[in-house]
Amino acid sequence: MTFSRDDFPKDFLFGVATSAYQIEGHQFGGAGRSHWDDFAATPGNVVRGENGARACDHYHRMDEDLDILKAGNFDVYRFSTSWARVMPEGRGAVNAEGLDFYDRLVDGLLERGVKPAATLYHWELPSALQDMGGWRNRDIADWFADYTEVVMRRIGDRVWSAAPINEPWCVAWLSHFLGHHAPGLRDIRAATRAMHHVLLAHGRSIQAMRGLGMQNLGAVCNFEHAAPADGSEASGKAARLYDGIYNRWFLSAMFNKEYPAEVLEALLPHMPKGWEQDFEVIGAPVDWCGLNYYTRKLIAADDGSWPGLHEVDGPLPKTQMGWEIYPEGLEFFLNRTHEGYTRGLPLYVTENGMANADVLRAGEVHDPERSRYIEAHLAAVRRAIGAGVPVAGYYVWSLLDNYEWSLGYDKRFGLVHVDFQSLQRTPKASYHALARALAR
Numbered sequence: 001m002t003f004s005r006d007d008f009p010k011d012f013l014f015g016v017a018t019s020a021y022q023i024e025g026h027q028f029g030g031a032g033r034s035h036w037d038d039f040a041a042t043p044g045n046v047v048r049g050e051n052g053a054r055a056c057d058h059y060h061r062m063d064e065d066l067d068i069l070k071a072g073n074f075d076v077y078r079f080s081t082s083w084a085r086v087m088p089e090g091r092g093a094v095n096a097e098g099l100d101f102y103d104r105l106v107d108g109l110l111e112r113g114v115k116p117a118a119t120l121y122h123w124e125l126p127s128a129l130q131d132m133g134g135w136r137n138r139d140i141a142d143w144f145a146d147y148t149e150v151v152m153r154r155i156g157d158r159v160w161s162a163a164p165i166n167e168p169w170c171v172a173w174l175s176h177f178l179g180h181h182a183p184g185l186r187d188i189r190a191a192t193r194a195m196h197h198v199l200l201a202h203g204r205s206i207q208a209m210r211g212l213g214m215q216n217l218g219a220v221c222n223f224e225h226a227a228p229a230d231g232s233e234a235s236g237k238a239a240r241l242y243d244g245i246y247n248r249w250f251l252s253a254m255f256n257k258e259y260p261a262e263v264l265e266a267l268l269p270h271m272p273k274g275w276e277q278d279f280e281v282i283g284a285p286v287d288w289c290g291l292n293y294y295t296r297k298l299i300a301a302d303d304g305s306w307p308g309l310h311e312v313d314g315p316l317p318k319t320q321m322g323w324e325i326y327p328e329g330l331e332f333f334l335n336r337t338h339e340g341y342t343r344g345l346p347l348y349v350t351e352n353g354m355a356n357a358d359v360l361r362a363g364e365v366h367d368p369e370r371s372r373y374i375e376a377h378l379a380a381v382r383r384a385i386g387a388g389v390p391v392a393g394y395y396v397w398s399l400l401d402n403y404e405w406s407l408g409y410d411k412r413f414g415l416v417h418v419d420f421q422s423l424q425r426t427p428k429a430s431y432h433a434l435a436r437a438l439a440r
Contacts, residue, residue, distance in 0.1 A: 001375055001437040007382065013115070013393035014438050015076030016069065016415065017351050018058075019122035019166065022402040024082065026124075027053040028060065030095045032088025034124040035134065036405075039182035047408035052124075055403045056418050062105060064425065068416060069399060070112040072431055073438035077114050078350060078395050079105065080122035080166060081151050090126030091143055099154045106155045115160035117395075119220065120148055120205060122166040123181065123405075130183055135172060135194035138272055141281075145204035149212065156214050163350075164205035167222040167292055168198040168250045180406055188306075192270035196278070199253050203281035210284070218288040220350050221250045225296035225329030229312035234301035238309035242299045245307065247333070255341040257283045266306050288392070289342045290350030293330045293377075295323035320355035320411055325373060327380040334384040334391055346392040352377050353397035355404070355411040358428060365417045365428040374430065396434070400425070 005012070021036055040051035058065055069077055083090060085098035109116045121144070125134055129143060148164065156162070165171060175181040177191035185191070202219060209217055226243040228235040244260040252258055257279035264271075298312040316324040334347055354373045358365050378394060385391050401414035409420050415431040418424070 001371060001433045003375065003378060003382075004437055005440065009385065009392075011392070013075040013348075014434075015074050015078055015115075015117065015393060015395035016072070016399040017078035017395045017397050018399050018402065019080045019119070020082035020085065021052040021055070021122065021124040022398075022404070023056040023058040023065075023400055024085070025052070025054045025057045025059045026082070026085070028057075029085060029101055030088065030097045031082060031085035032090070032095070033127040034082075034084040035127055035130040035182040036124045038127055038130070039184050039406075042184070045184060046406050047410055050403070050408035052403045056400050057423050058400070059101065061423070061425075062101075062108060065400065066105075066108045066112055066114070068425060068427060069109075069114060072415070072427075072435045073440070075115055076117050076160070076393060076395060077109055077399075078117040078119065080119040082124060083121060083147055084124060084126040086151055087126065087147055088128075090129035091146065094150055099151070102151065102155055106158050110158060116155075116158065117161045117163075118151075118155065118159045119163050119166050120144075120151060121164060121171070123171060123175075125182070134183060135176065135197050136190050138193075138197055138200070140197055141200040141204045144201040145208045148205040148208040152209055152212055152214060156209065156212050159214075161216040161218060161288070162209060162214060163218045163220045163290060164202045165198060166220050168195075168202065169222055169246055171198050173245060188267075189270040192267045193272055195249060195267070196272055196275050199250060199282045200278050202254070203278075203284045206284040206286060207281065216287050218286050218290055218348070219250075219254050220290035220292060221247075222292040222294075222351070223247050223329070223333045224294070225326060225332060226299050227296055229298040229300035232301070235299065238301040238307075239299040241307050242297070242309055251289075251337065251341045253279065253282050254286070255283065255289075255343075286345070288346040288348060289337060290348045291330075291333055291337060292351035292397075293333060293349065294352065294354070295319075295321075296326040296329045297324075319369075319373070320357050323354075325354070325376070327376040330377050331380040331384050334381070334389045335387060338384075338389045344390065346390050348393040348395065349377075349381060349391070350395050351397040352394065353413050355413050358401075358412045358417055360417050360419065360426055363426065365426055367428045367430050370415075370428070370430040371433050374434070
């Protein structure tokens with residue numbers, strides 16, 4: 001790494017991120033069944049039918065992982081709590097062992113001088129709530145507020161920051177329209193309801209945390225730079241629509257209390273009754289906004305049903321996921337979010353990183369591709385800061401190689417290599433390079 005802390009504002013924070021189901025080991029500690037367990041158990045949904053039952057066994061190896069985190073000189077650890085671990089049926093009875101686990105996690109971070117940044121939902125819904133309609137059911141906003149209160153009554157006095165829901169586009173569109181993630185639906189009406197209810201749940205969760213006196217609350221959305229695949233008017237229109245669904249729907253609702261007109265026009269027949277009255281809750285004030293960014297997509301029009309578009313393979317170098325490496329997109333979104341939505345609120349890059357075909361040889365993992373990726377995106381962050389955007393931090397995804405959802409254990413995003421048989425942790429070259437760059 002050619003940068004150091006001195007190249008960023010004095011109070012700029014560096015961190016790493018993980019999520020509960022991807023690392024903890026969902027079979028441990030009294031966690032209830034989640035819709036990801038159900039999705040993975042259905043043939044064809046996940047590579048080799050793999051699930052998060054053991055994952056990285058962070059549940060039992062927490063102290064080892066937190067020591068690795070501290071040794072990397074990171075300021076912030078962004079983690080998620082598991083709804084089904086805390087409330088196995090999603091409502092009602094609380095699993096004391098689950099709350100104890102997150103209590104120990106927060107204390108362990110504070111003991112090591114690392115700021116705990118909590119996310120309440122990273123995609124794994126209790127199966128019992130899915131049986132009741134899940135994100136299609138408006139009542140989920142109140143269920144989620146109740147869950148928020150249970151968790152934050154326990155750890156809310158000690159977390160440094162909190163956000164309700166990670167990447168609402170994935171919760172709603174990817175999972176209910178495209179069907180790639182749990183619950184695996186391909187239904188425009190279900191997707192539309194989820195697109196609205198996930199925002200309503202976000203707002204109710206913010207209200208619940210404010211009611212507990214909590215501060216430093218934020219919203220975390222994911223972004224993909226949508227560029228026309230060619231110079232045609234049709235492709236330009238398709239890219240604009242893709243941008244509306246993916247990048248603007250959630251930000252517009254949270255910060256401008258409206259939906260993008262070109263998306264709403266198509267989804268209006270499927271919107272839940274009384275949706276127009278929900279923006280005061282959806283737009284509950286937050287203290288910061290988090291941006292998760294990985295790639296761009298080239299979009300072309302097609303003659304199929306709405307939204308009438310498809311992705312085109314691009315010419316740029318790609319990660320192991322097949323995603324183009326395009327740091328300029330991060331700079332674009334930092335600028336646009338600041339100017340069009342958050343207007344002065346601190347922005348954090350809450351996820352950025354790459355999957356790479358990392359191999360452990362003689363006790364070491366050399367991953368220069370990841371180091372270059374991180375450096376290029378941090379350069380984009382510095383350009384945005386230079387243009388006056390209040391970017392306050394940058395978190396790498398992910399601390400550990402982990403369960404990569406429908407792709408099983410094949411794709412490695414971690415700064416730390418995990419042998420999924422022995423569970424041995426081996427910090428990669430990129431981890432060591434960051435640790436040197438972030439040394440005080």
